[in-house]
Amino acid sequence: MAVRMEEVLSRRTGDPSSTDHPGHRLELSTEDGVTKIFGFWMFLVSDVLLFASLFATYVVIYTHTANGPSASELFGHDVSGFLAETLALLTSSFTCGLATWEMHQGRAGRLKFWMIITLLLGLTFLGLEITEFRDFVSQGATLQTSAFLSGFYTLVGTHGAHVTLGILWMSLILYQLVRFGLNAVTARKFYIVGLYWHFLDIVWVLIFTVVYLTGVM
Amino acid sequence: MSMVRPPALERAPGQARFPWSHVAGYALSIVLTLAAFWAVLGHALPTKPLLAGILLLAVLQILVQLVFFMHVGQDSKPRYHLWLFSVAMFFFVVFVVSSMWILTFNTPIS
Incomplete structure (x- = not known):
């Protein structure tokens, strides 16, 4: 790990503050970082296609x-549940943005603080979603009940699986930040998991609108 | 395990000391969410304009995320990710809208 990080750092393209990017864009200070962030945007495109289908x-x-049960029967009896999920995820996207901002200021301590808040909000979202699914299943609305429910659990469950992966992933990056400190490699890794987190918020906005709001209309 | 120290980080001149744009993005996203929520629960409009309205609010909300949090359009490099995301959104709309459109035909298979 250390060898690889040093190798990457040795390929630094000079003083980052002398390039187009101000010094605070640490994740873009190496060729490696720029390439991997570009590659991650390509992954996000393919993930958009998964959610599109x-x-x-x-x-x-x-x-x-x-x-x-129909969408309005299922979602209509407790609208506060999915509103709470939405607010938890929106807030976590904001705190993740604050973490990135602190990283750009070079303040590793505050970066880690906002990462922990983001993770806690992510866990809150996941807890609310699991409670909601359990509630639906206890009302007899399972994956096998109808085409509507198969589509619902597959779409919302795939998003939930992404959030679960995001929580595990961000926890590992947090561990690396504690262990190795803030450098070009850990900055790039956090920036990428941050992009992933904001992307999941975008998908949730669509689920909130297309699934839940349209359902209770 | 050698410690790799980050390069000295200089604050760029004129750079904000407080993440105002993030706070603005968060406030906007909360307002857009609650507006859509109350429009639907209060039946503010007939069904079709209401549907169009909340979809518009969702699109605005996505733009807020992209611009305020994912910093799309703020990089001076060639904006590959802007093009990539535009292509992704195009495919998304084609997938979803064409699936809905084809079903409006509703002709039985002979």
Whole structure:
């Protein structure tokens, strides 16, 4: 690990503050960082396509309730649940942005603080979602009940799986920041997991609108 | 394990001491979310304009995330990620809208 980091750092393109990027863009200070961040945007495009197919499936089948509960029956009786999930995730996207901002100021301590807050909000979101799913299943609304519910659990569950992965991933980056400190490599790693986190918030905004709000309309 | 020290970080001149743009982005995203929520629960509009309205609010919300938090358009490098994300959004719309459109035909298979 140390060898690789030193090798990467030896490929630094000189003083970062002398380039187009101000010195505070540590994650862009190496060729390696720029390339990997670009590569991550390519991954996000493919992830958009995954969610596009799940959204397309959902909007096609969501009226097919097969005598099971409809979207308005399921989501309408407790709208505070999905609103709380939304606010938790929106706030975590904000705190993740603050973490990136502190990283750009070179303040590793505050970066770690906001990462921990972001992780806690992510766990809150996940807890609310698991509670919601358990509540739905206890009302007899399972994955097998209807086409609508298969589409619902697959779409929202795939997003939840992404959040779970994001929490594990960000925890590991937090560990690396504690262990190795803030440098060009750890800055790039945190910047990328931050992009992933904001992206999950974007997907949730669409789920909030297309699944929940349209459901209770 | 040698410690790799970060390079000295100089604050760029004129750089904000407080993350105002993040706070603005957060405030905007909360306002947009609550506006969509109350529009739907209060039945502020008939169904079709309401649907169009909340979709518009969602698109604005996505732009807020992209611009305020993901810093799209703020890099001086060639803006590959801007193009990549535009292509992704195009595919997204094609997938979803064409799936809905094809079903409006509703012709039985003979």
